[in-house]
Amino acid sequence: MEEVSDIEIAETRAEDQFKANAIFKVTNQQVVLKFIDVVYTIKLRKVSKLFEKNPSSDDNKVILNGISGMVQPGEMLAMLGPSGSGKTTLLTALGGRLGGHLNGTITYNGKPFSNSMKRKTGFVTQDDVLYPHLTVTETLIFTALLRLPNSFTKQDKIMHAEAVIDQLGLTKCKNSIIGEPFLRGVSGGERKRVSIGQEMLINPSLLFLDEPTSGLDSTTAQRIVSTLLELTEGGRTVVLTIHQPSSRIFYMFHKVLLLCDGNPLYFGQGSATMDYFSSIGYVPSVAMNPSDFLLDLANGDSPNESMKEQTLVKKTLIGAYGMKIADKIKEELQDMSNEPAPDELENKKLAMWPTTWWQQFIVLLQRGVKERKHESFSGLNIAEVLIVAVLSGLLWWKIDISHLQDQIGLLFFTSGFWGFYPLFQAIFTLIPSRTYDARKRTIFGHISALFVFHFKDHS
Numbered sequence: 001m002e003e004v005s006d007i008e009i010a011e012t013r014a015e016d017q018f019k020a021n022a023i024f025k026v027t028n029q030q031v032v033l034k035f036i037d038v039v040y041t042i043k044l045r046k047v048s049k050l051f052e053k054n055p056s057s058d059d060n061k062v063i064l065n066g067i068s069g070m071v072q073p074g075e076m077l078a079m080l081g082p083s084g085s086g087k088t089t090l091l092t093a094l095g096g097r098l099g100g101h102l103n104g105t106i107t108y109n110g111k112p113f114s115n116s117m118k119r120k121t122g123f124v125t126q127d128d129v130l131y132p133h134l135t136v137t138e139t140l141i142f143t144a145l146l147r148l149p150n151s152f153t154k155q156d157k158i159m160h161a162e163a164v165i166d167q168l169g170l171t172k173c174k175n176s177i178i179g180e181p182f183l184r185g186v187s188g189g190e191r192k193r194v195s196i197g198q199e200m201l202i203n204p205s206l207l208f209l210d211e212p213t214s215g216l217d218s219t220t221a222q223r224i225v226s227t228l229l230e231l232t233e234g235g236r237t238v239v240l241t242i243h244q245p246s247s248r249i250f251y252m253f254h255k256v257l258l259l260c261d262g263n264p265l266y267f268g269q270g271s272a273t274m275d276y277f278s279s280i281g282y283v284p285s286v287a288m289n290p291s292d293f294l295l296d297l298a299n300g301d302s303p304n305e306s307m308k309e310q311t312l313v314k315k316t317l318i319g320a321y322g323m324k325i326a327d328k329i330k331e332e333l334q335d336m337s338n339e340p341a342p343d344e345l346e347n348k349k350l351a352m353w354p355t356t357w358w359q360q361f362i363v364l365l366q367r368g369v370k371e372r373k374h375e376s377f378s379g380l381n382i383a384e385v386l387i388v389a390v391l392s393g394l395l396w397w398k399i400d401i402s403h404l405q406d407q408i409g410l411l412f413f414t415s416g417f418w419g420f421y422p423l424f425q426a427i428f429t430l431i432p433s434r435t436y437d438a439r440k441r442t443i444f445g446h447i448s449a450l451f452v453f454h455f456k457d458h459s
């Protein structure tokens with residue numbers, strides 16, 4: 001009889017796991033992302049008159065200059081360009097995270113960015129901000145407990161984390177710690193996949209990634225892009241910036257946007273990129289990786305012997321984009337028929353906080369204790385306290401009981417030391433935690449729970 005119930009439990013678990021896995025196969029809501037004439041300008045800080053070379057120079061700098069495009073569900077858009085061409089700025093703008101002088105229109109299923117869209121959006125930053133002492137599983141489970149709504153039970157949330165581990169091929173290292181420069185942990189590619197996994201947990205409809213392959217070898221980079229390609233197959237919209245993809249990776253992109261000093265040089269199908277440049281007279285002189293060729297062009301290096309002047313090459317390419325591509329994109333962007341109707345009920349549900357303030361506090365407390373227990377009991381900390389105890393013991397050794405001033409001095413030192421010691425520790429641990437949690441930008445309640453947690457933890 002017992003055996004039968006064991007089999008039943010195992011079957012139910014397998015069924016639940018299957019369901020959790022299936023959730024990641026398709027997105028909850030498809031999103032069409034459109035951006036029209038995006039212009040971003042920054043005000044440069046005024047240079048002291050003493051150092052100013054050209055006092056009449058313009059104080060504004062244009063970072064993005066009229067970028068347009070569209071990404072549909074099931075598509076992956078790669079933004080390429082030399083360093084400083086505006087890729088990250090555009091990605092941040094599309095992800096709804098850029099303040100300041102942003103002009104133009106960015107719509108998500110025809111609507112501007114909203115709280116509910118924020119909850120459907122995953123954003124993987126260039127630097128992986130992860131807790132070094134937590135394992136891969138712990139990292140993803142804590143994220144699931146914080147970010148998944150209360151309509152899921154705790155068991156469901158854990159199962160989701162396990163399903164993400166499965167989906168991203170992290171099973172082999174799921175019990176390894178993340179690590180940091182002086183603490184060996186998972187590899188660079190695995191770290192990146194954990195960062196992607198944290199965003200995957202909410203099953204985002206729209207996924208932004210800032211240089212997900214930088215610093216990785218070409219095979220690992222290809223694996224990551226293949227995973228992203230699988231995610232698009234579930235109806236997700238994926239946008240990423242990338243420096244120099246290999247040819248294999250390049251041909252995985254459905255769409256490519258090439259930037260040069262904030263100006264678009266190409267937007268369109270990835271597979272049609274080389275044909276476009278050859279149609280305007282730019283053909284590589286030797287067989288080469290398309291992305292190398294595109295970066296050369298965006299840097300103003302032309303294969304044509306007649307064109308040696310870099311500024312002229314850039315000007316010609318910007319002009320060609322204006323004549324051959326800009327109008328075509330605008331026409332495509334006018335077409336509303338490809339935008340799915342917004343699901344108002346789903347949007348309303350998503351606009352609410354996923355978990356309560358108290359739940360966040362408990363999860364943050366558990367995570368903080370797990371992450372820092374090694375610090376509190378580290379040899380260095382114990383030695384520090386022992387040395388201070390011995391030194392102060394020696395200073396006040398055998399003081400005369402009648403010397404009231406000395407007694408007060410000892411009391412003042414003890415209360416001062418135990419008051420400030422944890423306070424200083426809290427300052428140094430709060431900064432990385434805040435970076436991590438602010439990056440998540442979950443909700444304001446989460447951040448305030450974090451502050452209260454740190455205050456309690458160290459007092």
Ligand SMILES: Nc1ncnc2c1ncn2[C@@H]1O[C@H](COP(=O)(O)OP(=O)(O)OP(=O)(O)O)[C@@H](O)[C@H]1O
Nearest residue numbers: 042063081082083084085086087088089090241243
């Ligand atoms: N807030 C800012 N203040 C000053 N300059 C800025 C600011 N934001 C962006 N820039 C400038 O805008 C340009 C584009 O920056 P961005 O980070 O988008 O480039 P990128 O193409 O992502 O570069 P990389 O590939 O090196 O990451 C750079 O010249 C950068 O210095």
